[in-house]
Amino acid sequence: EDQVTQSPEALRLQEGESSSLNCSYTVSGLRGLFWYRQDPGKGPEFLFTLYSAGEEKEKERLKATLTKKESFLHITAPKPEDSATYLCAVQASGMGTGGFKTIFGAGTRLFVKA
């Protein structure tokens, strides 16, 4: 069964304490993997798209990496304003109507304390 699993469910950090969020997936025919940030009561905001194993992308304190089985979102020296839920989504081919499907993970809630 095609799945996207994010861990941990919640992560509490002190300001400046670097860490990583994990997104593991089991799908066939990966087309792309996405990371989004979602603040409470708001819609997700697009962060990154990764297309192939070995690819890395950075934005401010965030760095996303991709292997054949998982992706990591590394947060370096986080600040309280980085507190949010981070969603991972995988798009794979040959799975549904139109020839591909997007599967979202349940997210990791990040809390950064000053």
Next chain:
Amino acid sequence: DGGITQSPKYLFRKEGQNVTLSCEQNLNHDAMYWYRQDPGQGLRLIYYSQIVNDFQKGDIAEGYSVSREKKESFPLTVTSAQKNPTAFYLCASSPDRDNWGYTFGSGTRLTVV
């Protein structure tokens, strides 16, 4: 500013009522989507539309209906047949079905009273 506008932000539905959630975009995107978000679960696709006057069922379409009469608008109706409608509903768009970076609206929280 270009973006997606969802309204209302909060909506309350009585038993047996149909309610309609609005979604409007000014991004000139061809594809639009409706997702449902429940605590502890990933977003689940309700319906999507790639072009005007055409739409397809997603994974959880039962109890929902949509229309796409204009490129900018993709309203979602939650019918009385949807037995557990309390959730956070998100509308999204992308330039086309093959462009993968979704732009999301700010969501509508629907509660059954």
